[in-house]
Amino acid sequence: MVKVYYGSLQTQSSTTSSATQSRVVGFNQLISAFSQFGSSYEDLLGEGYDAARIFANGIMVPYYKGCILYSEAVGDSANKLADDYSATCGAEDLDEEKLRAEIDSAGRGCMSLSASISGLQSKSKPAEGDAQRIASLQNQLALAESKLREAQDKLDKLLQFNANSATACDSANTYAFYMNKAQTGISASFSGGNFNMPSDLSWVEIVEQGWENREIALSDAYTKAVEKVYSGEELTEADLTAIERYSREYPEYVDPTVLNQSKEIRTLKSEEMSNRSLINKVENGQILNDNEVKSLQEYNKKYPNGILSGKIQGALEDNELNKKKKIESKSTNTKKTTESKKSLWDSIVDFGTGVVDYVSEHVIGYENTVSIETPKNNQNHGVLYSTYDKETVKISKKKSGLINIKTENGHFSGVGIDLGFYNTEIGVEDGHLNWEQEANILGYKGGSKVSVGVNPDTGLEINAAAGVGKEKDGKSDMNYLGLKVSTDIQDGILGGYAENVQSETSGDSVKTISTEAGFQTINMYEAGAVATLVGLYFAWELLPVLAPYAQKVGEMVQNSGLSLIPQAQ
Known part of the structure; x- marks a missing residue:
C-alpha cells in the first residue's frame, strides 16, 4: 500500500538538499588539498613524491569529484520525488488504503441509490411524492458519484506517482556503483603500501564526463530558476536547490534578489511543513502540547486565508476531542473508590505515577x-x-x-x-x-x-x-x-x-x-617589534654603567705599553 505525507516529503527534500550541500563543501576542500599537493613539483622532490602526485591527480581528485556527483544526485532524487508528487497529486496527504475504502463505500452507495431510483421509476402507478423522492435520490447519487470519481482520480494519481518514483534514484544508483568500484581499487592500492594505480579505471572517465556536464547543468538550472523568479512562477525544490548550489560555486555571479527570495521561500516552506507535521500528529490520534497548539494558532493568525487555515481549525478541534477521549479512557480504566477500596500500595503507585507524569511534562x-x-x-x-x-x-x-x-x-x-x-x-x-x-x-x-x-x-x-x-x-x-x-x-x-x-x-x-x-x-610581528625596542632600550640604559669600566680597560692597556692598533712593519 502506498501512503505519502506531503509535508514529510517536502521536509525530507529540503533537509537532504541542505545536508548534501554541506558535504559538497567538505569534498571541495579535499579536492583543493589534493590538487595543491599534485602541483607541488618544485617543493617535494623524489620518486615517492612523484608517485604520490600521480595518484593524487589521477585517482583521489576524480574520486572526490565522484563523491560530489553522487551527493548531488541523492539531493536531486529527493527533489524529484517532492516536485513530482506536488505536480501529480498536489499539496495533499494520500493513503492508498483509505482511498480504496472510500471508493468501495462510494461505489456501494451508488449501487444502492441507483437501485432505489430504478424501483421508484418502475412503478406502474407512482405514489404521491415519488417524483420528489426520485429527485432527492438522484441528487444524492450525483454527489456519491462525484466523491467516487474524486477518490478514484486521487488513487490513479497516487499510483502514477508511485510508478514514476521507481526511476527517481537512477542517477544516484549509477554513481553509487562507480564509487564502490573506485573505493575497491583505492583500498587495494593502499593495502599494498604503495601508490600503484588501480587496475580498473573505467570509473574515472564516467566521473570526468559527469563533472563537465555538472558545470553546464549548474548554469542551466540557475538560469531557469532566475527566469521563474522574474516571471512570477512558483519555484520548485529543484529550483531552490539550483539557486543554492550556484551561489556556493559562483557567489560573485549570483543575483542577490534571486538568492534572497529563495531564502525567504525556504523559510516559509519550513514553517508550513512544521505545522503540517502537527496536523498529521493530530490525525494520528496524538495530543499536542501547549507550544504546539500555540504554533498552529499563530500560523493560522498569520495566514488566515492560507492553504492550511481550514485544516488547522479542524486539527485544533480534533486535538480537544483527543484530550477528552484520553480523559474518558483514564476515567473508565480507573475504578471508583466506592466500588473497590484501593490498597495503600496502589495509592503510592498512583501518586508516584502522577509525580513522574508531571515532572516529564512540566519540569x-x-x-x-x-x-x-x-x-x-x-x-x-x-x-x-x-x-x-x-x-x-x-x-x-x-x-x-x-x-x-x-x-x-x-x-x-x-x-x-x-x-x-x-x-x-x-x-x-x-x-x-x-x-x-x-x-x-x-x-x-x-x-x-x-x-x-x-x-x-x-x-x-x-x-x-x-x-x-x-x-x-x-x-x-x-x-x-x-x-x-x-x-x-x-x-x-x-x-x-x-x-x-x-x-x-x-x-x-x-x-x-x-x-x-x-x-x-x-601578533608575532608586533611581538618582534616590541622585543627589538625593549632590547635597544636596555642597551641605551646600560651605556652609562659600562662607560667607566671601558675607560679603566683603556688605561690598563696604555700603562702596559700594549697597543690595540696594529703597527706598520
Whole structure:
C-alpha cells in the first residue's frame, strides 16, 4: 500500500538538499588539498613524491569529484520525488488504503441509490411524492458519484506517482556503483603500501564526463530558476536547490534578489511543513502540547486565508476531542473508590505515577540540535591586525521545562535551567565549554556568555561577551560585544568581536542564525617589534654603567705599553 505525507516529503527534500550541500563543501576542500599537493613539483622532490602526485591527480581528485556527483544526485532524487508528487497529486496527504475504502463505500452507495431510483421509476402507478423522492435520490447519487470519481482520480494519481518514483534514484544508483568500484581499487592500492594505480579505471572517465556536464547543468538550472523568479512562477525544490548550489560555486555571479527570495521561500516552506507535521500528529490520534497548539494558532493568525487555515481549525478541534477521549479512557480504566477500596500500595503507585507524569511534562525539557549547517568563515590576515567574519546556522527541536537536557544528534551536550524570565545553561560544543545566561523582561533581553576551549586553527581560546536584544512573537534578536584571548600568535592573541544572534521558534522547531565579525591583534610581528625596542632600550640604559669600566680597560692597556692598533712593519 502506498501512503505519502506531503509535508514529510517536502521536509525530507529540503533537509537532504541542505545536508548534501554541506558535504559538497567538505569534498571541495579535499579536492583543493589534493590538487595543491599534485602541483607541488618544485617543493617535494623524489620518486615517492612523484608517485604520490600521480595518484593524487589521477585517482583521489576524480574520486572526490565522484563523491560530489553522487551527493548531488541523492539531493536531486529527493527533489524529484517532492516536485513530482506536488505536480501529480498536489499539496495533499494520500493513503492508498483509505482511498480504496472510500471508493468501495462510494461505489456501494451508488449501487444502492441507483437501485432505489430504478424501483421508484418502475412503478406502474407512482405514489404521491415519488417524483420528489426520485429527485432527492438522484441528487444524492450525483454527489456519491462525484466523491467516487474524486477518490478514484486521487488513487490513479497516487499510483502514477508511485510508478514514476521507481526511476527517481537512477542517477544516484549509477554513481553509487562507480564509487564502490573506485573505493575497491583505492583500498587495494593502499593495502599494498604503495601508490600503484588501480587496475580498473573505467570509473574515472564516467566521473570526468559527469563533472563537465555538472558545470553546464549548474548554469542551466540557475538560469531557469532566475527566469521563474522574474516571471512570477512558483519555484520548485529543484529550483531552490539550483539557486543554492550556484551561489556556493559562483557567489560573485549570483543575483542577490534571486538568492534572497529563495531564502525567504525556504523559510516559509519550513514553517508550513512544521505545522503540517502537527496536523498529521493530530490525525494520528496524538495530543499536542501547549507550544504546539500555540504554533498552529499563530500560523493560522498569520495566514488566515492560507492553504492550511481550514485544516488547522479542524486539527485544533480534533486535538480537544483527543484530550477528552484520553480523559474518558483514564476515567473508565480507573475504578471508583466506592466500588473497590484501593490498597495503600496502589495509592503510592498512583501518586508516584502522577509525580513522574508531571515532572516529564512540566519540569524536564530538552533541546536537541538535529542539523548544523557548516559555518561560513572568512579570515583576512594582516601585519598589525587581522579581521574575520563567520556565519553559523543551527536547527533544533525543543520542549521547554524547568530543567532542560541539551543533546546534539542524540548525544548529551549540556544542561540548562529555564525560569521563564531568566535562563542559564552550560554545555560542550566543538571542543568548547560554554556557559550562557539570559534575562527577559517585557520583551527586552540581556545576557552574557563565556566560552573556553581549543580551536583547531587558533589553539586555546577564551571568549566572553555581553549583549542586549528583543523578543516578540517567537522571534529573538540579540547583539553581543565580546573579547577573545587565544594562543593564535599568527593573527593575534587578543581580539574583539560583534555578534548578532537571530532565532525563530515555530512549534518545537528553533532556527538560529549567528553572524560574527571581529579583529585580532598582538601578533608575532608586533611581538618582534616590541622585543627589538625593549632590547635597544636596555642597551641605551646600560651605556652609562659600562662607560667607566671601558675607560679603566683603556688605561690598563696604555700603562702596559700594549697597543690595540696594529703597527706598520
